[in-house]
Structure formats: structure tokens, C-alpha cells
Amino acid sequence: MKKVFLPSSIFVFFLLFSINSYACTCNCKWDCTFSKISTKNDFVALVKVIEYSDYLDIENRYGEKRPYSITVEIIKKYKGTEHRKRIKIWGDNGFLCRPYISELxxxxxYLIAPNIINSTSELGNAGDYDFFVCDVDYLEVDFDQKVAIGEYSKWRKNITLAEFERKL
Known part of the structure; x- marks a missing residue:
């Protein structure tokens, strides 16, 4: 029994540690809420989602195409040097540390504090944006009530747009 157990254990050990796996590593130490992310990111804006712009080759469980990017119209820029009226934001393809864009x-x-994409690849185009799945870098906005809803801070789950602008 001992002779069989040792080789089997060694095989399992090497098998487990030789498999390449992929997972997002969140480096947020304590506070990844929108209030912190919007303070540190270079671009912050109120946007309206106009369209799903690009699609993945795979379908969801209902046979529908999965959106890979969205085009948003900038309603109000709070921070940053972005001058375009419309921008594109890329989502996850199943292997990235981004939220699925169909959530928007x-x-x-939405109030957004996205990251700029610096070089063009199959993951997005230079000058476009993306979100990081571990951060709260967008909040849904009730436009009629002028209130952003979501994890604004550890202690607040909503904030008026006027108050957000004052705090930023």
C-alpha cells in the first residue's frame, strides 16, 4: 500500500502544480468603491449607453450574441481630457478581468471611471476604455431622480449627482 500511495501522491502533486490556470488577481487592498476609484482614475463622466458595438463569436445560453463592447454618449464630463462626444468601452471575452458588458x-x-486602453489589440483599440472587474468603476444612474445607485463607498449605496460633483 505504501509503495502505491507515494508514486500516486507525487503524480497528483505535479499534476496540480503543472496545470496553467487563469484567474483575476485583485490587488485592491481595502477600498475599491466608486468614491475611491473615481478619485484615482483620470477620466470620470456621466454617460448614456447608445449601443452594443462589437460581439463575441460565442452565444449566451439563450442563443443570443454576446456583446463585447458598448458605445456610450458622454452627458457630462467630471474629470479628464476626453474631448469626444461618444466613446467605446470594452468588456470581458471570458478570459479577461473585466465585467461582461451586457451588465450595462x-x-x-451610468457614472463611469474607466481605464484607457493604450494599445490596439483584439482586446480593444487604443484610446478606447475598459473596466476592471475588481473595482467598482461604474454606477447605474436614475437619471430622473439624478441619483447614482451602487457601492459608492463602504457606507453609502447611493449619491446624488450634485453631491458627487461637489465631492469629486
């Missing part, structure tokens, strides 16, 4: 709905409003 066409016609809805």
Missing part, C-alpha cells in the same frame, strides 16, 4: 443596458445612464 442600452438606454441606461
Amino acid at each position: 443596458k442600452i438606454g441606461s445612464y
Whole structure:
């Protein structure tokens, strides 16, 4: 029994540590809420989702195409040097540390604090943006009430747009 157990244990050990796995590593030490992310990121804006712009080659479980990017219209820029009226934001393809872009709905409003993409690749185009799945870098906005809803801070789950602007 001992002779069989040792080789099997060694095999399992090497098998487990030789498999390449991929996982997002979140380096947020304590506070990745929107209030912290919007303070550190270079670009912050109120946007409206105009359309899903690019799609993945795979379908969801309902047979629908999965959106890979969205085009948003900038309603109000709070911070940054972005001059375009519309920008593109890229999502996850199943292997990235980004949220799925289908979480953002066409016609809805969001406060965003995205990251700029610096070079063009199959992951997005230079000058476009993306989100990081470990950060709260967008909040849904009730545009009629002028309130952002979500994890604004550890202790607040919503904030008025006017108050957000004052705090930023």
C-alpha cells in the first residue's frame, strides 16, 4: 500500500502544480468603491449607453450574441481630457478581468471611471476604455431622480449627482 500511495501522491502533486490556470488577481487592498476609484482614475463622466458595438463569436445560453463592447454618449464630463462626444468601452471575452458588458443596458445612464486602453489589440483599440472587474468603476444612474445607485463607498449605496460633483 505504501509503495502505491507515494508514486500516486507525487503524480497528483505535479499534476496540480503543472496545470496553467487563469484567474483575476485583485490587488485592491481595502477600498475599491466608486468614491475611491473615481478619485484615482483620470477620466470620470456621466454617460448614456447608445449601443452594443462589437460581439463575441460565442452565444449566451439563450442563443443570443454576446456583446463585447458598448458605445456610450458622454452627458457630462467630471474629470479628464476626453474631448469626444461618444466613446467605446470594452468588456470581458471570458478570459479577461473585466465585467461582461451586457451588465450595462442600452438606454441606461451610468457614472463611469474607466481605464484607457493604450494599445490596439483584439482586446480593444487604443484610446478606447475598459473596466476592471475588481473595482467598482461604474454606477447605474436614475437619471430622473439624478441619483447614482451602487457601492459608492463602504457606507453609502447611493449619491446624488450634485453631491458627487461637489465631492469629486
